[in-house]
Amino acid sequence: MALLQVHDLHTAYGRTRVHRGIGISIEAGEIVAILGPNGAGKSTLLSAVAGLIHPTAGRIEYQGQNISDWTADRAAKAGISLVPEGRRIFAGMTVRDNLELGAYVQSDRALIEQDIERVLDYFPILRERLNSQGSDLSGGQQQMLAIARGLMARPTLILLDEPSLGLSPVLVRDLQAIILGLRDQFGASVLLVEQNASLALGVATRGYLMQTGTIAAEGLLEEMRETGVMRELYLGVSSAR
Numbered sequence: 001m002a003l004l005q006v007h008d009l010h011t012a013y014g015r016t017r018v019h020r021g022i023g024i025s026i027e028a029g030e031i032v033a034i035l036g037p038n039g040a041g042k043s044t045l046l047s048a049v050a051g052l053i054h055p056t057a058g059r060i061e062y063q064g065q066n067i068s069d070w071t072a073d074r075a076a077k078a079g080i081s082l083v084p085e086g087r088r089i090f091a092g093m094t095v096r097d098n099l100e101l102g103a104y105v106q107s108d109r110a111l112i113e114q115d116i117e118r119v120l121d122y123f124p125i126l127r128e129r130l131n132s133q134g135s136d137l138s139g140g141q142q143q144m145l146a147i148a149r150g151l152m153a154r155p156t157l158i159l160l161d162e163p164s165l166g167l168s169p170v171l172v173r174d175l176q177a178i179i180l181g182l183r184d185q186f187g188a189s190v191l192l193v194e195q196n197a198s199l200a201l202g203v204a205t206r207g208y209l210m211q212t213g214t215i216a217a218e219g220l221l222e223e224m225r226e227t228g229v230m231r232e233l234y235l236g237v238s239s240a241r
């Protein structure tokens with residue numbers, strides 16, 4: 001049984017349709033990439049899996065359950081953690097308070113402290129900045145905090161939306177190791193949305209290329225790169241007719 005299976009998903013914002021029947025799946029322990037240009041529907045897919053919006057048709061299954069109409073709160077409690085685009089941390093709050101907010105699904109104080117220690121061990125720079133305001137962190141530190149906050153929910157499935165956006169090449173390399181650790185150290189599966197194909201290739205073996213609400217290609221990322229389908233998508237060759 002796949003950890004996450006999306007069947008024939010249709011979504012819309014009011015009368016504006018986004019997805020027109022897409023399917024994806026993730027096995028437990030997998031890191032899967034979703035690539036595609038701006039506006040393709042990548043973030044909307046993550047919103048649907050996280051329960052922030054609901055499909056107009058189709059089905060989302062998580063651990064064998066149909067979660068299509070679940071609220072975001074219920075999805076979070078079941079282990080689905082969204083790290084949204086644009087590292088939306090609480091800028092006016094300290095690093096520690098941001099982490100505590102990430103633990104809102106947890107009520108056991110001792111476990112929360114234990115989890116804070118665990119994520120601070122993983123992100124030592126955040127330990128140094130524990131009492132700093134979110135707004136005083138660098139872009140890379142804010143991205144780490146956004147991921148660390150997501151980890152505080154003890155997720156089974158992490159939805160990462162364009163974590164490399166605006167980061168320097170050096171930080172993108174750090175990010176690659178961080179994403180691999182989400183699986184290898186925290187035991188989470190990861191659905192990674194990226195426009196940075198080389199980051200995706202560095203962490204995921206399998207993925208999907210999304211284009212205007214459809215899956216344009218899927219399979220091994222290395223193969224998609226070799227056959228040129230990735231480049232075609234980004235240069236808009238196939239849609240320039």
Ligand SMILES: Nc1ncnc2c1ncn2[C@@H]1O[C@H](COP(=O)(O)OP(=O)(O)O)[C@@H](O)[C@H]1O
Pocket residue numbers: 013016018036037038039040041042043044045
């Ligand atoms: N809150 C919203 N209300 C209306 N339209 C939206 C909203 N969010 C996204 N869209 C539209 O849905 C489409 C897919 O957007 P999105 O999922 O954000 O794409 P991506 O993440 O691939 O850039 C785009 O055409 C976008 O303009």
Ligand SMILES: [Mg+2]
Pocket residue numbers: 042043044085161
């Ligand atoms: Mg997006």
